[in-house]
Structures are given as structure tokens and as C-alpha cells.
Amino acid sequence: MKASATEPTDSRFEIVEAAAECFMRRGYDKTTIDDIADALGATKGRVYHHFRSKNAIFFAVYREAMRYCFEAADPIIDLPLPAIERLTRMCEAHVMVMITRLSFQRGIKQGLEIQMRGPTTEHEREVFQELQGLRDGYEALFRRVLAEGNADGTLNAPDVPLAGRTILGALNAVPDWYRPRPDGKTPEAIATEMTAYLIRGLAAR
Amino acid sequence: MKASATEPTDSRFEIVEAAAECFMRRGYDKTTIDDIADALGATKGRVYHHFRSKNAIFFAVYREAMRYCFEAADPIIDLPLPAIERLTRMCEAHVMVMITRLSFQRGIKQGLEIQMRGPTTEHEREVFQELQGLRDGYEALFRRVLAEGNADGTLNAPDVPLAGRTILGALNAVPDWYRPRPDGKTPEAIATEMTAYLIRGLAAR
DNA sequence: GACGACATACTACTGAGTATGTTGTATTGT
DNA sequence: ACAATACAACATACTCAGTAGTATGTCGTC
Secondary structure, X not given: OOOOOOOOOHHHHHHHHHHHHHHHHHOOOOXXXXXXXXXXXXXXXXXXXXXXXXXXXXXXXXXXXXXXXXXHHHHHHXXXXXXXXXXXXXXXXXXXXXXXXXXHHHHOXXXXXXXXXXXXXXXXXXHHHHHHHHHHHHHHHHHHHHHHHHHHOOEOOOOHHHHHHHHHHHHHOHHHHOOOOOOOXXXXXXXXXXXXXXXXXXXXX | OOOOOOOOOHHHHHHHHHHHHHHHHHOOOOOOHHHHHHHOOOOHHHHHHHXXXXXXXXXXXXXXHHHHHHHHHHHHHOXXXXXXXXXXXXXXXXHHHHHXXXXXXXXXXXOOHHHHOOOOOHHHHHHHHHHHHHHHHHHHHHHHHHHHHHHHOOEOXXXXXXXXXXXXXXXXXXXXXXXXXXXXXXXXXXXHHHHHHHHXXXXXX
16 A cells, blocks of 8 residues: 555645746746646646646645645744734744745735636635635734734734734735845844834834 | 827727726736727727737836826925825825725736746837836835935834835735725725834834 | 556647728828 | 828737647556
8 A cells, every 4th residue: 555645645745836936937827737847857647647727736835825824823823922922923934934935925926816717616616715714814813913912902903904914915025025145134034124114113213 | 180199099098997907807817808808898909909919018007007106106205304204105195006096006916027927029128127117216215215214213224125125015915905895994094004003013102 | 457647649729919801080182 | 172092090800829638548566
């Protein structure tokens, strides 16, 4: 029997990685299945052996991208700390995910809902709902901490959803401009400084 | 003789508007030339009479979107006010542009550089450079005010480029989530609150 | 000898771009 | 003043390349 019958197999994940890379460079629509196969030194056959359609690959990339986000935030959100401190760490962790998983995060930037235009199967719509739920759930983590910060007096965000969108808007834009440079700031420095701007604000004291 | 021989003709602008709307709803790649023509009750012929290629339409939408941004920021940047006040007004004005010109701003969100993949003509590359220059110039306006704020003591942004990207990242994300709702906040309220979060920060005093 | 994991070869369609036809209006020659 | 004509502003009909998806072949392993 197979060594890993349950896991989604290594070969499958390689495809997801290659697809993320292609999506980042060329965008989803301009990426062909052959592009993804070529990046692996393989052919269409391998790709379609693991995925039903091109949309399914995008979904897999999206799901993986969200998984990285949750993995970063989950250990922080329930720490016994004031909300402002947890929010700070969650923001920093989010930036780190954006940078370390650049291709995944940038690959899905063209938007989930836009991929759902045209004739989609029933199954695709279900997956779509699920992924939308993942994203909303992640954003809800931030809203939760913001609300807790209003309650414990460490934060001042009258409109919690709007504050959440402001934060995540800024942080999610990182893949749009970040490029690894030998002489540039470290990812950690970027994370802490951006977070400071958002939480402390840009105004002088 | 014609009434408006010099202007880029009304008909041409209608195409740009329709294209922006289509790009917003379906994304650039999933939008066909026929989609744009249909939205006008016309056919391909009209579109290709005014534009050399699909890329050229995207460029026109992009240029228009940037024009709206400059129109909003230009009257503010040189006002005789402390930098923090000018930055506040520029941010608010930017949000208003995002909302009032939703289709244009969202239409160009898939990114300028990603459109330049594949075989592009010499002329396309020139326009690309020009539009990239427009965007950089606009971002430079914010960097200028940030630097002036560091100088006059009203702002505290050690890393000006990073602060600029944080601000514009948050503001440029507005078209991703804003939808006009009868019961929702007014655009003005959204603009002032988001700007307050960015400049005053989310931390309680 | 069955099946998983691919590669190869093929199909069918979509959609950008083009070539050509049509119509109304302005301009010109007489 | 009035046909002749030129041209702008489209519509219609067509081409053709690229690409998602499929059908089938191959090879190694259990």
C-alpha cells in the first residue's frame, strides 16, 4: 500500500506551489495550464491528474494561502494579553505571512469572486462559499480583537468593521510592493514599523 | 464643421466608462471586447474605431483613474496648512475618489505591470512607462507631505516610503469592499473615519 | 494484471484582431 | 445651388491563434 494514502501527496502540493508562482507573475487568466506544468518540468497530464479544472487549482492556492494566515493568527488571538498587544502581534504575523508566502498571497489577489463569473459547476460554488467563509472568518479574528480592545480600553475603534478593513487593506497590500532586496529592510522590521504606523498612528505625539 | 473637433469625443469616453464597468465586474481578462460593446448597445466596430487594442482601452481607463486622483490631491497639497492637516485632507479626498469613481479604481486594480506580460509593442511600452510615472508621481505627493510632516513636527513617520505604502494600501483597498448601501455610512463618514484611524492610530490615548 | 501516475496527441471553442460593407454628413468643383 | 465625392463613424462577417479540457497511450510498482 502507499506510504501516504491520506495526505494530499507531495506531487499535488508541488503543483499548487508552481501555480501560485505563475499566478503571481502572470496573473490567473494569463497563466496557462502548460505554464504550470512547464514550471515543474512536466506536462498537462500531471496537472489534470490531480485537479479537475483550472479553477480547482486556484481554489487550492487560495485555501493554502488562508491556511498560512490562520496558522499565524491562531496561536496569538487567545493569549492572556491586552487586546492592543495581541492586535500588534497579529498584524506583525500577518505581514510576515504576506512576505514569506509571497507567491500564494499575491497569486490570490485578483479576487475570489471575480473567478466565479461565467458558468460554474455546483461543486465549484460550494467550494467558493467555503473559501469565502475562510476569509470572513479570518477577518473576524481581527474584528474580535478590535472589539475586545474597545472593551478593555486599550484600543479606540468606534467602527470595528471599518477599522478591520483599514488594517487588513494596508497589510494585504504588502505583496503588491514588497520585493526581496539584499540591501532592504528585513521582513521583521517592515512588519513592526507598519504595525506601529497603524496602531500608534502617523501623527506626532 | 464638427462641434467638438478637438476633444477626445464623447463617444470615445463612453467606451472607457463602459470598459471600466466591465473590468470592475468581470476583471480585465474575462472581459471581452464584445462585452464592452454590448454594454453600449454597439458592436466591436465602434470599439476598434477608437482603440487600437484591448490593452489600449485598459490604459485609457488607468489614465482616467489617475486623473481623478490628481484632481483631488492637487488643490490640497500646497495649501498653507500644517502637513498633518494636508495629509488628512488628501486621504479623505482619496477615499472619496475611490468611492465616487468606483468602477475606474476597481477596474485597474488587477495591476498595471501584469498587463504587460507577453509580446507588447514598442508604443505600448511607452504608454506603460508613462502610466507607471503617473502612479509614482501620485504616491510621491503623499511622500512629500509625510516628509514635510516630519520636518514641521506634526507627523512622525521615520520611514516615509513605508508610511506612504501603508496609507495608500489601506485607502486603495476601499474599492474591494465598498458597496453603496442605502442604510450604510456616507462616503464622507467613511473617509473621515478611515483617515482618523490611519493618522491618529487605533490605540486609545 | 490492475492501477496509480503520469505523458502524448487530439478536439473544440473562445475571443482578439481584421477586412470590408454601410450610412450620414461635410466639403469641393462647376 | 447641387451633384459628386470624401471621410468619419460605425456595423457585419470573417480569420486564426491560443488554450481548457479530453481521450488515449505508457511505464513502473504492488
